[in-house]
Amino acid sequence: MSDTGVRTELLADKDAVELAETRSRRKFSWARLGYGAVGVLVFLAIWDIAAIIKNDPAILPTVPATARTFWHYLFTDYPAVNGQTLLGHALTSTRRIVSGWAIGVVIGIVLGGAMASIRVxxxxxxxxxxxxxxxxxxxxxxxxxxxxxxxxxxxxxxxxIGVVPILTIATVTALDAVPDELVQASRSLGASPFYALATVRLRAAFPTIITGMRLAMGGAWTSIVAAELIASTSGLGYLINQAGQNLQMSLLVSGIVAIGIIGIVFDSLLRLLHRRTDPTSR
Incomplete structure (x- = not known):
């Protein structure tokens, strides 16, 4: 067989292996989704059984009652809560989260990059x-x-303030773990220290930095909800506080559910970004 034929066969084998790996990952993702759905159903069943046994909606509402309240106030103003809908409060909290988180991520990565590159x-x-x-x-x-x-x-x-330390430490740790051979190779090709940091070290460290972003996002939700409980006239924290004072437990739980849903969406986007930057991730 000629060299061209050998190379063609090797490329075909490589494509077949990559296709098999892709299919395997998809099967694993579907399996994880299925098991996750079963876990959610079991949790909802336990919640509903506990609510039925307690039989007091002012303490623990049932799952159907919470779902009805969630859907009703998603687009309907709740007069006792500053005349805003559940969706409006969720968007307010999300806007604050994204703004503060993005600022903290940028500052943390810049500080981490400077700390990893300049000893002083x-x-x-x-x-x-x-x-x-x-x-x-x-x-x-x-x-x-x-x-x-x-x-x-x-x-x-x-x-x-809460995001910056997490991202700084994550960035420094990730950059320190990048093999020196990668940096030396880029420098030997004429790259400046800054160019090597921006295109080689940060690129190699980015999957680990994304993990820091995910951790910081969880802490950001804790901070914003607590802040809205104490000093705010809008947001999901304010909604939860007002619903609790008025013994609207279904609305209170709906606010908690909204936080969980938004948190899952953000984390899923960061997971997707992690998979895009790290082909070995699952």
Whole structure:
């Protein structure tokens, strides 16, 4: 057989292997989806049985009652909650989350990249990050309210404060794990230190950085809901607080469900981005 024929056969075998791997991943994804659906159904069944046994909607509403309330107030104003719909409050919280999270991600990646590349910067910033990391972001809320008021600015700032340490540490850890051979190869081809950082190190470290983004997104929801419970006139945290004061347990649980749904959507998008940047991920 000629060399051309051998190469063609090898390429065909490689394509077949990649196709088999792709099909395997799809089967695994469908299996995970199926098992996840079963888990959700079991959880809903346990919830409904507990609500029926308790038989007190002011403490624990049933699943059908919660679903009806969720659907009704999704597009209908709830007068006791600033005259907004459940969808309106969800969009308000989502806007704050995305703004604060995005700002924190950009700052965290920039700081992490500087710390991983310049030793002096690392020595200067590391104590500050280690000081901020164990502090709950809500500890800064009274200061932010005094300085910035009760509009969206302190809430977005609060989220960014919680995101920055997580993304900084994730970025530094990911960049430190990049093999030196990759950087040396790029430098030998004439790449500057900054170009090597932007196109080689960050590209190789990005899947790990995305994991930090996912962790930061969960913390961001905790911060915004707590902030809206304390100092806000809109958002899902405010909705939950008002519904609890009025003993509207179905609406309260609907607000919690809305947070969970939005959180799953954001996490799924980040998972998809992770798979796009890391072919070995599942």
């Amino acid at each position: 910067v690392r020595f200067m910033i590391d104590p500050i990050i280690e000081f901020l990391r164990p502090l709950p972001p809500l500890a800064f809320l009274p200061l932010l309210i005094v300085w910035l008021g009760i509009n969206d600015t302190p809430k977005i700032t609060l989220i960014a």
